[in-house]
């Protein structure tokens with residue numbers, strides 16, 4: 039790097055290395071997927087094409103990054119676990135999160151047609167990402183229990199609701215359900 043008088047600006051960057059010796063969970067979530075799924079004609083409540091594409095992206099990330107030990111996805115989100123002794127990118131939070139999420143989004147676009155065939159991609163999908171540290175295996179397990187309960191409740195709610203709508207039509211559903 040050239041030594042210039044402007045190099046001092048590098049000192050404004052903050053160190054965001056995550057604590058050593060703790061598990062790192064990276065969770066990504068689709069941005070505005072309520073609109074994205076609607077714009078692309080996703081089946082309600084669960085579109086197997088969309089879910090399979092998400093799984094494909096997660097599998098690609100896992101084979102690319104040797105150190106991810108587990109991943110779990112629901113709806114428009116996916117969580118990845120890095121082990122306690124992981125030292126990738128010096129455990130820098132932004133570096134880890136941005137690499138995983140940009141790779142996920144790129145895979146999503148790259149493999150879109152494999153799952154959606156002739157359905158054109160009408161807008162570029164985007165995802166946010168965060169790294170969260172968990173100190174014990176117990177807390178990691180509880181994290182996934184939390185996501186699992188969320189999946190369970192959403193699935194129960196959405197499957198029941200859309201079955202009523204699809205079977206009975208709008209006219210036969212109560213107003214409270216229709217506007218839920």
Ligand SMILES: Nc1nc2c(ncn2[C@@H]2O[C@H](COP(=O)(O)OP(=O)(O)OP(=O)(O)O)[C@@H](O)[C@H]2O)c(=O)[nH]1
Pocket residue numbers: 067068069070071072073075076080081082083084085086088089113114
């Ligand atoms: N129809 C359909 N919608 C889905 C499917 N998977 C996810 N979604 C939708 O994706 C959205 C995910 O929820 P959120 O992440 O809370 O909402 P969001 O619009 O992405 O908002 P932000 O994450 O805050 O940007 C919900 O509206 C879901 O209904 C699917 O298989 N089919």
Ligand SMILES: [Mg+2]
Pocket residue numbers: 067068069070071072114
């Ligand atoms: Mg979302």
